[in-house]
Amino acid sequence: MNFAATRDEALKRLGEFVAVSGRYSRDRNHVVPGHTNVSRLSAAISRRLVTEWEVAQAPLSRYAASTVEKFTQEVYWRSYWKGWLSLRPQVWDEYREGVEEVEGAERIRAGQGPVAVMNHFARELRETGYLHNHARMWFAAYWIHIERLPWQLGAKFFEDHLLDFDPASNTLSWRWVAGWQTPGKTYLPRRGNLERYLHPDLLDDGGLERLENPSAWLPECPERPAVTRPDLPDDCRLEDGCVLWVHEGDLHPESSPLGSFRPSRVVVTGNGDDRSALQAAWLERALNDTVARMQQHYQVEVERAGSLPGWWSKNSDAAVVGLRPEVGPLRDSLRNLEGDFARLSLVVRPEDRFLRARARGGFFSFWKDLQKKLKAGAFPLAAAEGVGGIGS
Ligand SMILES: Cc1cc2nc3c(=O)[nH]c(=O)nc-3n(C[C@H](O)[C@H](O)[C@H](O)COP(=O)(O)OP(=O)(O)OC[C@H]3O[C@@H](n4cnc5c(N)ncnc54)[C@H](O)[C@@H]3O)c2cc1C
Numbered sequence: 001m002n003f004a005a006t007r008d009e010a011l012k013r014l015g016e017f018v019a020v021s022g023r024y025s026r027d028r029n030h031v032v033p034g035h036t037n038v039s040r041l042s043a044a045i046s047r048r049l050v051t052e053w054e055v056a057q058a059p060l061s062r063y064a065a066s067t068v069e070k071f072t073q074e075v076y077w078r079s080y081w082k083g084w085l086s087l088r089p090q091v092w093d094e095y096r097e098g099v100e101e102v103e104g105a106e107r108i109r110a111g112q113g114p115v116a117v118m119n120h121f122a123r124e125l126r127e128t129g130y131l132h133n134h135a136r137m138w139f140a141a142y143w144i145h146i147e148r149l150p151w152q153l154g155a156k157f158f159e160d161h162l163l164d165f166d167p168a169s170n171t172l173s174w175r176w177v178a179g180w181q182t183p184g185k186t187y188l189p190r191r192g193n194l195e196r197y198l199h200p201d202l203l204d205d206g207g208l209e210r211l212e213n214p215s216a217w218l219p220e221c222p223e224r225p226a227v228t229r230p231d232l233p234d235d236c237r238l239e240d241g242c243v244l245w246v247h248e249g250d251l252h253p254e255s256s257p258l259g260s261f262r263p264s265r266v267v268v269t270g271n272g273d274d275r276s277a278l279q280a281a282w283l284e285r286a287l288n289d290t291v292a293r294m295q296q297h298y299q300v301e302v303e304r305a306g307s308l309p310g311w312w313s314k315n316s317d318a319a320v321v322g323l324r325p326e327v328g329p330l331r332d333s334l335r336n337l338e339g340d341f342a343r344l345s346l347v348v349r350p351e352d353r354f355l356r357a358r359a360r361g362g363f364f365s366f367w368k369d370l371q372k373k374l375k376a377g378a379f380p381l382a383a384a385e386g387v388g389g390i391g392s
Contacts (some may be wrong), residue, residue: 083359167328
């Protein structure tokens with residue numbers, strides 16, 4: 001399987017998907033060989049080779065909004081999770097602190113457990129860097145409620161292999177399956193559901209009887225995490241002449257307020273450290289594509305570096321501006337730069353700010369509100385709606 005790793009590849013894939021997007025709501029949950037029922041664009045979207053709103057708008061050139069509503073809604077699930085976690089960054093820290101190896105986990109990760117189809121998913125994840133959404137739900141539910149393994153360790157297994165790894169979608173989906181995200185609600189892996197939605201060519205029934213009467217492994221008294229970071233700073237000082245920092249969390253600054261900025265040079269960061277070979281190879285292609293686009297767009301020298309802290313240690317007098325990385329490993333890697341933030345301006349895309357402000361409650365209130373804005377043409381925002389904020 002190939003997953004678009006350049007902007008051109010992502011736009012081509014999006015074009016192909018638009019042609020069949022009218023069938024998405026009917027077919028999406030059916031897991032078929034080659035995953036032809038879904039867009040397979042998640043790696044490109046999670047690194048912002050294409051933006052969520054660009055992807056959500058594309059099918060509207062061909063279909064009525066009501067026909068492709070399911071797809072639009074799924075795309076904005078990503079934005080909702082991202083906004084939700086950004087308002088409650090402590091949930092990410094708690095996940096990271098909770099990752100601990102336990103006996104029995106390696107057998108399941110290696111695809112040597114008692115349920116053949118789950119072994120297939122574990123191998124597919126390692127060998128392709130991708131799983132269909134339904135397979136992610138089944139596997140996570142099996143890991144937690146049948147094998148009784150800690151959800152944090154399962155989330156880390158996904159983090160270590162998914163090409164599309166996204167701190168918010170991954171952490172919060174695992175929490176949801178485990179019953180932490182919506183207290184009292186869990187997702188259970190059921191034999192009947194697998195038999196209905198998994199293509200017969202993929203359905204090996206070895207061990208499936210273990211999924212006949214699953215019982216939930218309910219967490220004790222989960223609490224709804226409080227909003228601890230209600231606002232992001234919103235004053236921005238964009239001085240021409242700064243260095244533009246482009247990172248793996250958002251590889252399309254051209255479509256952000258930084259698109260019209262005139263940097264003295266550009267530094268593109270990212271590396272294969274702590275990644276699987278597949279993740280590292282995908283990212284390398286995406287970064288090379290970004291370097292070429294940056295050269296074309298900004299017409300200045302473009303450097304490649306492993307990380308911003310590493311680059312800055314050799315360029316200590318540079319003032320830097322970049323798009324604000326959201327909660328996750330990239331953001332964590334900036335923690336040691338605390339004293340340098342005076343020279344680092346982090347810009348928030350207005351669209352991210354707009355969506356984040358609506359992610360305080362549940363998804364359906366977020367969606368209802370957004371849907372009204374989409375219908376009224378009030379989202380995506382017009383380019384003139386300005387630069388977002390800076391700050392740490
Ligand atoms: C346990 C678990 C872990 C997950 N971890 C990640 C992750 O690390 N990174 C990630 O990008 N997605 C994650 N997802 C969400 C979802 O499974 C993937 O986004 C989707 O399967 C990607 O395939 P696609 O691009 O073909 O999706 P499509 O069905 O074509 O959907 C189009 C786009 O909508 C968004 N989307 C679709 N379904 C979801 C969803 N359930 N939640 C959030 N956004 C969605 C994605 O951006 C996706 O690319 C996870 C889901 C579960 C249940």
